[in-house]
Every structure is written in structure tokens, then in C-alpha cells.
Amino acid sequence: MRDYKxxxxxxKAHFVTxxxxxxxxxxxxxxxxxxxxxxxxxxxxxxPLNIVEGAGRNTEKDFAHFLDNALGSTQELEYACLLARDLxxxxxxxxxxxxxIVNEVKAMLIGLIKRLRPxx
Numbered sequence: 001m002r003d004y005k006x007x008x009x010x011x012k013a014h015f016v017t018x019x020x021x022x023x024x025x026x027x028x029x030x031x032x033x034x035x036x037x038x039x040x041x042x043x044x045x046x047x048p049l050n051i052v053e054g055a056g057r058n059t060e061k062d063f064a065h066f067l068d069n070a071l072g073s074t075q076e077l078e079y080a081c082l083l084a085r086d087l088x089x090x091x092x093x094x095x096x097x098x099x100x101i102v103n104e105v106k107a108m109l110i111g112l113i114k115r116l117r118p119x120x
Contacts, residue, residue: 002063004055009108013048013070016077016101020044024081024098028089036089040080046073047105064116067109074106 004010020040028037047070054066078099085095 001058002055004052007051007055007112009105009112010048010051010055012101012105012108013051016098016105017044017048019098019101020077023094024084024090027094028084032089036080036084036087040077040084043073043077043080046070047077060116064113067113067116071106071109071113074102074109078102078106 021044025037025041028040050066050070050073054063054070057063057066081090081095081098081102084090085092090098
């Protein structure tokens, strides 16, 4: 079992989640509360939650599986924020900021998955 709080990828994913809650969700209109806002929120917190769940597993294979799930959630979050931009809920600067940090998490996840997979 790994201490997820020591994983840089978890720290960054947690930061993204906080950023989404504080900087993105308040910008979305109230009529999106149960639609796009909810989807963005769920995708954002799914990333660190999957890292945490995987860190609690005993095998590298299981850990990699949950990292794959986290990676899928980064893809989902990336698209949802793109949609929010294209619907003019986020301006270009706001979108660029969140997209940059989401892609940093994505790259970190891919790197960690690649390090785990050769051992499987």
C-alpha cells in the first residue's frame, strides 16, 4: 500500500480539483448546475479519488488500472472545460489555465503508468 499523499501526481490532481471548485464552477450559469457543472465536478474529483483508491491496492497491476481510470477522467475534464469555453462560460485565459494544469496531471499519470506497466 502506498501513501497517496506523497505522490506528486495526487498532489497535482488535488490542486486541479480545488482549482475547478474555486475558479471554474462559479463561472458556470445556474441552469448548468445539474448538467455541465455536475459533470465537470465529478470528472475533477474522480482523478484524485482514483489515484487514492489505486494507491490502496496491493499490486502494481491494480494500481495501474486505477491510474488508467484517473487518466480517463482527465480526458473527460479536459473536454468538459473545452465545451464550457466554447459555450462562452469560460474566457480563453480561464480555459487555458485549467487546460494547462489538467494536461500536466495527464502527463504525470501517463509517466507513472508507463513506469508501472513494464513490471507487469
